[in-house]
Amino acid sequence: MFTRGYMAGKAGGATARPLLISMRLLFAAILLITFASAQATHSCVVLQYHHFSSTTPPITSITPDQFDAQLNYLQNHHFNIVALRDVVRALQQHSELPDKCVSFSIDDAYISVYTTAYPKLIKRGWPFTVFVNTQAVDQGSRSLMNWNQMREMARHGASFENHSYAHSHMIRRKDNESEHDWLEREKHDIQTAQKRITEETGTAPRLFAYPYGEFNPTLNRLIEKMGFVGFGQQSGPVWPDANLAALPRFPMEGNYARLPGFIVKVNTLPLAVIRAAPKDPLVKIADWRPTLTLRLVPDSYSRKTLHCYLDGSDQLDIVWSRSQQDTLSITPRFDLKPGRHRTNCTLPSGHKGHFRWYSHNWYVRQADGRWYAEY
Numbered sequence: 001m002f003t004r005g006y007m008a009g010k011a012g013g014a015t016a017r018p019l020l021i022s023m024r025l026l027f028a029a030i031l032l033i034t035f036a037s038a039q040a041t042h043s044c045v046v047l048q049y050h051h052f053s054s055t056t057p058p059i060t061s062i063t064p065d066q067f068d069a070q071l072n073y074l075q076n077h078h079f080n081i082v083a084l085r086d087v088v089r090a091l092q093q094h095s096e097l098p099d100k101c102v103s104f105s106i107d108d109a110y111i112s113v114y115t116t117a118y119p120k121l122i123k124r125g126w127p128f129t130v131f132v133n134t135q136a137v138d139q140g141s142r143s144l145m146n147w148n149q150m151r152e153m154a155r156h157g158a159s160f161e162n163h164s165y166a167h168s169h170m171i172r173r174k175d176n177e178s179e180h181d182w183l184e185r186e187k188h189d190i191q192t193a194q195k196r197i198t199e200e201t202g203t204a205p206r207l208f209a210y211p212y213g214e215f216n217p218t219l220n221r222l223i224e225k226m227g228f229v230g231f232g233q234q235s236g237p238v239w240p241d242a243n244l245a246a247l248p249r250f251p252m253e254g255n256y257a258r259l260p261g262f263i264v265k266v267n268t269l270p271l272a273v274i275r276a277a278p279k280d281p282l283v284k285i286a287d288w289r290p291t292l293t294l295r296l297v298p299d300s301y302s303r304k305t306l307h308c309y310l311d312g313s314d315q316l317d318i319v320w321s322r323s324q325q326d327t328l329s330i331t332p333r334f335d336l337k338p339g340r341h342r343t344n345c346t347l348p349s350g351h352k353g354h355f356r357w358y359s360h361n362w363y364v365r366q367a368d369g370r371w372y373a374e375y
Contacts, residue, residue: 043239044101048249052116062257083127104128131163131209134196161207165192220245234359239270271358272297288335308345338372
């Protein structure tokens with residue numbers, strides 16, 4: 001379309017220029033209408049939990065009282081709780097999801113899921129999904145549920161999906177390990193978990209959550225080839241144009257579990273991002289100030305009200321491209337330390353206190369290439 005318009009403009013001069021402009025405006029309008037439709041009926045907020053306890057590490061925990069407050073808010077404000085598999089099916093088929101859609105996901109199968117979260121959710125008749133890393137379950141870890149408890153929960157609306165066997169940092173290759181050997185190791189790890197969950201629950205997982213939320217494009221392609229839809233730990237709503245090999249979820253732990261922040265997040269819509277670069281969250285060694293480049297749907301945003309943050313800081317250089325329309329680059333004014341980081345961009349959605357949201361993770365290694373500490 002654009003190539004023909006450009007060629008006609010060169011050959012026909014000013015008479016062809018209005019046609020080119022009209023075609024561009026039409027294309028922008030189609031993108032905007034498509035996005036508006038998607039955010040209204042095809043998006044959903046997926047929540048991610050680990051522990052439900054006042055005694056486990058706050059960085060991966062929500063207290064029972066906090067969880068009660070969240071559930072009460074969802075019920076009192078008439079949110080629609082949708083099973084995660086149903087959300088994924090709707091995204092794949094571009095079929096309609098209910099307004100105010102929320103889905104529960106829980107990583108690692110800790111015992112507090114059974115003792116605390118399960119009774120509260122089943123009392124309301126709400127479905128939820130647990131991503132299980134099977135090695136620790138098979139080893140009989142007391143901090144985790146056992147297979148009998150999971151089978152009981154499955155009979156009452158819970159579903160169990162793949163979270164790997166060993167729960168390792170999947171993006172980390174061993175010393176002198178080839179890419180082929182690394183991928184074969186990770187493939188075997190996922191297949192082992194798949195076999196155990198299927199044997200114990202009678203249902204084969206179709207969803208996969210990356211341990212620690214760490215992934216790269218190569219792992220994305222692997223799980224797609226294995227037939228999974230993947231989930232990370234970057235925040236934001238899911239929608240059909242998101243990466244189905246690494247869908248976002250809102251973590252609900254520590255400070256992020258407080259009710260005011262929860263209310264903001266369950267009311268979010270997707271930010272209209274057409275393209276994001278880099279695709280790989282792993283930062284090049286010694287690049288302490290990585291740049292995120294986003295292209296947005298034309299006319300879906302206001303430069304004045306679009307705000308971005310990195311680990312909560314707004315000390316960023318945001319530059320709009322002159323050559324590529326609707327494209328901005330976001331670079332921190334400070335050095336990132338080794339570890340995991342996150343850039344969030346938000347835009348008011350038109351309703352007070354409601355936002356559109358996009359998130360990108362960064363994984364930063366030590367200056368000598370060593371990985372950040374395990375946790």
